[in-house]
Amino acid sequence: MTRTRSAFRSALGASVVFGLTSQAPADIRGSAAGESASHPYVGMWHTDDDRVRHELLPNGRYDEARGTRESAYQGRYEVKGNYILYWDDTGFTADGTFVDENTLHHGGMILRRQG
Numbered sequence: 001m002t003r004t005r006s007a008f009r010s011a012l013g014a015s016v017v018f019g020l021t022s023q024a025p026a027d028i029r030g031s032a033a034g035e036s037a038s039h040p041y042v043g044m045w046h047t048d049d050d051r052v053r054h055e056l057l058p059n060g061r062y063d064e065a066r067g068t069r070e071s072a073y074q075g076r077y078e079v080k081g082n083y084i085l086y087w088d089d090t091g092f093t094a095d096g097t098f099v100d101e102n103t104l105h106h107g108g109m110i111l112r113r114q115g
Contacts, residue, residue, distance in 0.1 A: 039079040044114035045104050052109055062086060 037058045046053040053065040056077060066072040075088040082098040084106070096106030104111040 037079070040101060041079055041084070041098055041104075041113075045111040046114055047109050047111055052111065053114075054104075054106075054111060 037056070037060060042056050042058045044053060044055050051067050055063045057063065060076050060078065062073075062075060062077045063071055064073040073088050073090075073092075075086055075090075075092075077084055077086045079098075084096045084098065084104070086094045086096075088094070094107055096104050098104050102113040102115075104113075
């Protein structure tokens with residue numbers, strides 16, 4: 001676990017990482033509306049079978065499609081180094097790790113940058 005990830009988990013507490021709460025400390029909440037992302041991961045990410053698709057928007061929001069269900073989940077996200085945290089609009093939380101510039105490990109899935 002990297003120092004950034006450890007600090008991030010410590011700041012959030014284990015309950016957020018495992019999706020048991022929808023609240024995050026004020027210092028790491030999603031970016032303000034209209035604010036541009038300051039990371040290289042903006043864009044479309046998908047599983048190899050294309051069943052799961054995440055679009056990371058530059059304003060700190062995401063839109064996830066599942067199978068034929070477009071916009072199945074939406075919410076905000078924040079990237080710290082290579083670590084991403086998601087806060088779904090329904091209150092669910094999740095996380096992931098960018099293992100390289102084109103590969104995201106998230107929820108037991110491998111997503112790749114659409115190119």
